[in-house]
Amino acid sequence: MPQTRSSSASLATLKTLNKVLGVLSMVGWxxxxxxxxxxxxxxxxxDNFYDTILGTRPDQLGSASHADLFVFFMSVGILITLIALAxxxxxxxxxxxHIWINLMLLILTxxxxxxxxxxxxx
Numbered sequence: 001m002p003q004t005r006s007s008s009a010s011l012a013t014l015k016t017l018n019k020v021l022g023v024l025s026m027v028g029w030x031x032x033x034x035x036x037x038x039x040x041x042x043x044x045x046x047d048n049f050y051d052t053i054l055g056t057r058p059d060q061l062g063s064a065s066h067a068d069l070f071v072f073f074m075s076v077g078i079l080i081t082l083i084a085l086a087x088x089x090x091x092x093x094x095x096x097x098h099i100w101i102n103l104m105l106l107i108l109t110x111x112x113x114x115x116x117x118x119x120x121x122x
Contacts, residue, residue, distance in 0.1 A: 024084035031077030
């Protein structure tokens, strides 16, 4: 009988961890979306056809405060996603879930965009 109680307790723990995995995944995507919003304001405005016709100059610098917020949100989002990915691997080994492809896509796109932003700013 104690084995059944122990296995049901571990099953409840695995179900809870699976819910935590879902919440971490959603929070990681939320940070990614907020970081993309900050990226829009952190980058300089591109030169376009209307600026050429009107003889105006677009903002060539971008916003430093938005750039700092972009790096912060993207870094925190990457950290949360790495924690979620580690939890996903743990649950996969316990045969409680499948590998979540969205976490791998989020890591790859987040790291790529952050690397691009840091390289372009340097």
